[in-house]
Amino acid sequence: MSNSTLLFVFIALIRYTCGVRINFTNCHHPEWSCVNNVPNEITYTCAVTKNDDFIIHLKDFYTDHVHTVTIQNCRDLRVVLDCPILQRPSRLQKFVIKDCTRLEFVSLSASSLLQTPPEVKLENIREIVSFPRNTFKSPSTNSEFKCMGASYYRRIHIVNSIINSINTKAIYNVSGVKSVEFENVTITEIQSEGVEVVTGNDNTLFGLINCKIDKIGFKGITIQSSTTKILHGAFGDITTNSINVTADNLYIIGNTFKSISALGLNTKSVNTDVTDNSIDRLRTDALANVKCCRKATNKKRMHFNRNEIKNVEPYSLYFDYASCKSAGSQIAYRENKIDCKCRNIAFLNSQSSNEQNSLILNLTNNNTCLVTSCVLPVEIVKLLESDMCHLNLDPQVMCLLYNDKHSTIKNNEVTTDDDVTEPAPTFYLIRQAKSLHGDAGAAMTAIDKDDLLKDSHLNMTNRTIIKVVFDSSKDFVETLRSTSRTRSRPIENKSPPKEEYVSHCIGTQCRNTAAYNRQRALDFYKYVYAQLRTPRQSVNKKT
Ligand SMILES: *[C@@H]1O[C@H](CO)[C@@H](O)[C@H](O)[C@H]1NC(C)=O
Ligand SMILES: *[C@@H]1O[C@H](CO)[C@@H](O)[C@H](O)[C@H]1NC(C)=O
Ligand SMILES: *[C@@H]1O[C@H](CO)[C@@H](O)[C@H](O)[C@H]1NC(C)=O
Ligand SMILES: *[C@@H]1O[C@H](CO)[C@@H](O)[C@H](O)[C@H]1NC(C)=O
Ligand SMILES: *[C@@H]1O[C@H](CO)[C@@H](O)[C@H](O)[C@H]1NC(C)=O
Ligand SMILES: *[C@@H]1O[C@H](CO)[C@@H](O)[C@H](O)[C@H]1NC(C)=O
Ligand SMILES: *[C@@H]1O[C@H](CO)[C@@H](O)[C@H](O)[C@H]1NC(C)=O
Ligand SMILES: *[C@@H]1O[C@H](CO)[C@@H](O)[C@H](O)[C@H]1NC(C)=O
Numbered sequence: 001m002s003n004s005t006l007l008f009v010f011i012a013l014i015r016y017t018c019g020v021r022i023n024f025t026n027c028h029h030p031e032w033s034c035v036n037n038v039p040n041e042i043t044y045t046c047a048v049t050k051n052d053d054f055i056i057h058l059k060d061f062y063t064d065h066v067h068t069v070t071i072q073n074c075r076d077l078r079v080v081l082d083c084p085i086l087q088r089p090s091r092l093q094k095f096v097i098k099d100c101t102r103l104e105f106v107s108l109s110a111s112s113l114l115q116t117p118p119e120v121k122l123e124n125i126r127e128i129v130s131f132p133r134n135t136f137k138s139p140s141t142n143s144e145f146k147c148m149g150a151s152y153y154r155r156i157h158i159v160n161s162i163i164n165s166i167n168t169k170a171i172y173n174v175s176g177v178k179s180v181e182f183e184n185v186t187i188t189e190i191q192s193e194g195v196e197v198v199t200g201n202d203n204t205l206f207g208l209i210n211c212k213i214d215k216i217g218f219k220g221i222t223i224q225s226s227t228t229k230i231l232h233g234a235f236g237d238i239t240t241n242s243i244n245v246t247a248d249n250l251y252i253i254g255n256t257f258k259s260i261s262a263l264g265l266n267t268k269s270v271n272t273d274v275t276d277n278s279i280d281r282l283r284t285d286a287l288a289n290v291k292c293c294r295k296a297t298n299k300k301r302m303h304f305n306r307n308e309i310k311n312v313e314p315y316s317l318y319f320d321y322a323s324c325k326s327a328g329s330q331i332a333y334r335e336n337k338i339d340c341k342c343r344n345i346a347f348l349n350s351q352s353s354n355e356q357n358s359l360i361l362n363l364t365n366n367n368t369c370l371v372t373s374c375v376l377p378v379e380i381v382k383l384l385e386s387d388m389c390h391l392n393l394d395p396q397v398m399c400l401l402y403n404d405k406h407s408t409i410k411n412n413e414v415t416t417d418d419d420v421t422e423p424a425p426t427f428y429l430i431r432q433a434k435s436l437h438g439d440a441g442a443a444m445t446a447i448d449k450d451d452l453l454k455d456s457h458l459n460m461t462n463r464t465i466i467k468v469v470f471d472s473s474k475d476f477v478e479t480l481r482s483t484s485r486t487r488s489r490p491i492e493n494k495s496p497p498k499e500e501y502v503s504h505c506i507g508t509q510c511r512n513t514a515a516y517n518r519q520r521a522l523d524f525y526k527y528v529y530a531q532l533r534t535p536r537q538s539v540n541k542k543t
Helices: 003-018 142-148 321-327 342-349 355-361 378-382 386-390 395-405 449-454 476-483 508-512 514-532 537-542
Strands: 032-034 041-045 053-057 068-072 076-080 094-106 119-128 155-166 171-177 179-190 195-199 205-209 212-216 221-231 234-238 243-253 256-260 265-275 278-282 290-292 301-305 308-312 330-332 426-432 444-448 463-469
Touching: 155 171, 171 179, 179 195, 195 205, 290 321, 308 342, 321 330, 321 355, 342 355, 342 378, 355 378, 378 395
Parallel strands: 041 068, 053 076, 068 094, 076 094, 094 119, 119 155, 155 179, 171 195, 179 205, 179 212, 195 221, 205 221, 212 234, 221 243, 234 256, 243 265, 256 278, 265 290, 265 301, 278 308, 301 330
Antiparallel strands: 032 041, 426 444, 426 463
């Protein structure tokens, strides 16, 4: 036995000697109440006894009569799980703990077998210290089987509680169970291999509903059930290989995720609904193991709808499309709102016709960018040629750009909210100090002021910064001239094609409107872009 185990046993024994041991005597003691006055369904109320510390040995209830034990209103409760050698299987089928402040599961010896009854409910527990290893597991020895009094769990239900830690193999080899549900539970940590549930076949459920889980270790959650519901939860980082679900019906709905890493979610399901989730960062290959499952049923689906993804890393939006095609699933990828930073979504523009790209970009699917100034379809990526990704494009500029290309689409107008007073757009150009032959096409970036400040740690050793404040009262070429530092800079020598900066405003009254400024900003942007793009052959010949 290790020192820490000895210490643990010692502490447990000390506490045992201090606390009140909950033991059933008869139905007439004030702290006990029995349904119908017979000792089958019995309830112990801690608060009746003036004490803070209670301890219950489950083995004390493996009698001929007791079927259900409920313990309630305890300040501090310890539950000893050690399973003794029994002559006959226990009759205890249900164990409930509710309305307690602190609950701790203990074992008095590292070599003890542990076993809980087939139905366990924990409700309104302010703090569950942990689920130690083997708290919930199907009986694998004859002794464990007798202690459980059944071959399989029926139900494990945890409601309105806080669990500090679900330790490695705490819920382990739980097979044949009908349902395992966590509802309104905050879990600080699920350690590696903390939860492994393989339910029986029909109408079985694994549910994580309204739960908050900060940390999930490697293979932290492994589930096989006919239905798995992960609803309205709040998750920290879903690290690689932390969640693995095999199910007929999988619902991942209304959750928030701080991030999902490569292969973080591994799912295989006949019907998959990933909808209304909010994800701060979806990392490359996050969904690559989200698969469809073949099954001989008429209806099979993979739905990825109405999710909001604040940071999309390249290739993070792809699930295992091929598995869904071959399973014959109905696939929907609709109404998602995603970050449209050019660099991040450029992969959707790949030349090889990728069916998932078409699915995401298809206008009828209504996937849009997370920008507020307009409804901007993810299709914008088609306008962002690869060299434009060097620009840190203002979303508003993207709106203008898209709107400009689709000016016939009426419902795509840029919002012109007069209540919003906007400063004149400010652009900064950063270009290489010594560009080859003073070539205007050399690497250059345009970013806006805020980004510049934010990124001031950027390495700009060999670059000069030219501040360009856009002033709508002046022609933008004039603006450029007035703000450029060196007369020899090539931009001013090169006159841009006339049509690129023709004013779209008629009448002097529109000069100061936000719409006018935006239009000028777009013209300006287009000019800058024209300078940036790889020079066309014809342009090259002229210079
Ligand atoms: C608990 O109660 C049972 C009888 O109900 C008795 O046999 C046993 O000795 C009691 N244990 C303790 C520790 O009091
Ligand atoms: C899992 O539980 C089953 C009984 O349900 C048992 O036969 C098997 O040995 C257990 N496996 C492990 C690894 O404990
Ligand atoms: C979970 O919490 C919500 C809101 O606090 C409450 O409405 C719901 O009844 C709770 N669920 C359970 C099973 O107690
Ligand atoms: C997920 O779990 C299943 C068994 O439930 C296993 O066969 C599969 O390999 C696991 N997937 C990953 C990626 O770990
Ligand atoms: C877009 O989706 C619609 C409806 O699913 C389909 O009819 C159309 O062919 C798709 N367009 C492209 C370009 O794939
Ligand atoms: C597309 O999405 C926008 C915003 O999410 C919504 O207002 C609009 O009704 C949707 N259009 C269709 C055809 O679903
Ligand atoms: C610029 O960045 C390079 C590579 O990151 C680094 O080696 C160099 O020291 C940096 N220079 C300055 C002045 O920060
Ligand atoms: C900066 O420019 C100088 C001279 O052109 C060159 O020798 C040096 O390698 C450049 N440094 C970086 C970090 O590009």
